[in-house]
Amino acid sequence: MSEVPSGAVQEAEVGQQVFVVDDDDAQRDSLVWLLESHGYAVRAFSSAEAFLAAWNGNFVGCLLLDVRMPGMSGLELFGWLARRNSALPVVFITGHGDVPMAVEALRKGAANFIEKPFSAEEMLRIVENCLAQEREGRTQRRNQADTAHRLAQLTVREREVLDLVIAGKLNKQIADVLGISIKTVEVHRARVMDKMGVTTMASLIRRVMSAGL
Amino acid sequence: MSEVPSGAVQEAEVGQQVFVVDDDDAQRDSLVWLLESHGYAVRAFSSAEAFLAAWNGNFVGCLLLDVRMPGMSGLELFGWLARRNSALPVVFITGHGDVPMAVEALRKGAANFIEKPFSAEEMLRIVENCLAQEREGRTQRRNQADTAHRLAQLTVREREVLDLVIAGKLNKQIADVLGISIKTVEVHRARVMDKMGVTTMASLIRRVMSAGL
DNA sequence: GATAAAATCAACATTTTTCCCGAAACGGGG
């Protein structure tokens, strides 16, 4: 039996946090106070650089990000995180209404884009939506990571067999395509099932498909 | 054998068109001229109501939609189409920069949101992206519609069996759950495969999953 | 060159699926 516990990435499960990045001290403190007084765990940073220094890829929650900052801008930080496959939802905060900027940010995957000044209710509503969305996506991402990890454990041959199985080929056809005997295909197939942690073809296909091909 | 040709919805395959809805005659004509001179098939309307009167659910291409219009607004038209499951990508055009409006539109699924004045190149680029995106989604939507149609043809019992098959149950287990004999399960299962238009379990699962469950 | 991982194949038994045939009960609609 192959021992792949369950999670490829074992992260100490901490609760969701709200990350705030804003160079304006007053603005940042006000936001932190608002969120903390409503029970959220908040971590504030006065620059994109400070956030990055603390970021380790395991931040869970959402990020409230000021667009205009000295040094690295909010948009740059957003792009930086995106390139590193961060799943942290980002809510942009800006003082100067700029439609093209908002459009670009949202089309690139920002969770929201809000103008200052905003009401406390509005911000709380947005944060709550954002965190809820993050919770939803988390399980899915965990499964995807697990599946990707399991897929990576397959040998080249096993992966070839898997692809043909998913394509709906019979063992006989797979044997023909790969130029090997049916017996060998059965061996590979059994190993694939084992390594992927499934017992039925239905789960196998579901698992591989839901991880994106 | 069950005869379900291929498409649940048979629509006369017309090429993509660019639909323009704008109450400003000069603006609309200018846009139509720009697009037609670049080889696009354009259909223009001077109001949301006029567009709706012509809309039959089979419009293929994309929609350039002015936000502010007398009578039904662009946003209202957008909502109207969304409620009717229109897949027509919508590009909003507005004269007055309004970040919250842009954010709302994009979050509700608008393809883009552009401010006037815009350059010809920008508009052409956006239209081209939009049409490309629409082409990509079309095949998928067609398959989804076909699968939905086939699923709808299943009897209640057949659907129950299908669900259990997808859950990875063996015929014996399905028979137990439904309290019927294995033989009967085999019959249902064969009918399901036939009606769904597949020959292997792999294709069956792929088909049902890609239609969203 | 030894070791380990990967890939290859086989005999054997069992389970499961698929496909052919046929058939009976039930309910509704023409």
Added chain:
DNA sequence: CCCCGTTTCGGGAAAAATGTTGATTTTATC
């Protein structure tokens, strides 16, 4: 009342997948 779709069940046989045990060859790595 008969036809049709639905659901139900069986025999029989072929095809396919699964599981166990064991073995050989190749390939990569130390």
